[in-house]
Amino acid sequence: MFKDLDPLLHSQLRLAIMSLLMSLESAEFTFLKEKTNSTAGNLSVQIDKLSEAGYISVEKSFKGKKPLTTCKVTPRGIKAFEDYVNTLKQYINK
């Protein structure tokens, strides 16, 4: 009856990160931090988890002299997000 919800996406902050990345080419750490209203620590942890699952790719570089972390959703992440949304519909429609 109820399919399992991907636990990696069924988390407020990770879902917010993925939601943003689904509609953007890429996003910087500081941008995600601001938009999700999260602490840097929490964001860092959740980005790692999404990255380890292969849902996003993370690139570390420099913007001038400051470190710059850039995130992009991967095809696998897009698939996972879409599956999650479809599964969720079982729970919330009707």
Add this chain to the structure above:
Amino acid sequence: MFKDLDPLLHSQLRLAIMSLLMSLESAEFTFLKEKTNSTAGNLSVQIDKLSEAGYISVEKSFKGKKPLTTCKVTPRGIKAFEDYVNTLKQYINK
């Protein structure tokens, strides 16, 4: 940007329970257990939490000689569920 998701509803099993109760007059413990595919222990705990939040009402009686736990969603529960769904849409509709 992203409103907080009610943590009481943002839980697979509790969401499944509420989802079922939203479309039924009432439901028995054993029915919920079967439909949600949960263990009795887990279900018992989550029913308590929903009940303590006032999202559902729980009535304990007997069916013949066997104990019977019956659950119903409350108006407050309906409101919370609808709010949750609306908030969730911010996350999943691009």
Add this chain to the structure above:
DNA sequence: TAAACTAGTTTATATTATAAACCAAAATAT
């Protein structure tokens, strides 16, 4: 050159979900 700020990471803690262990009564098998 000390203080404060930026852009993070690591680690500790508090919360949560979950199943295992338990209980009382009833039904079933011996």
Add this chain to the structure above:
DNA sequence: ATATTTTGGTTTATAATATAAACTAGTTTA
């Protein structure tokens, strides 16, 4: 009759998770 299993749960222990606090390395500002 009386063990034994099943039903319908509850309580408790454990494992997983989310989150913030503490920390780091370098940079800018006073």
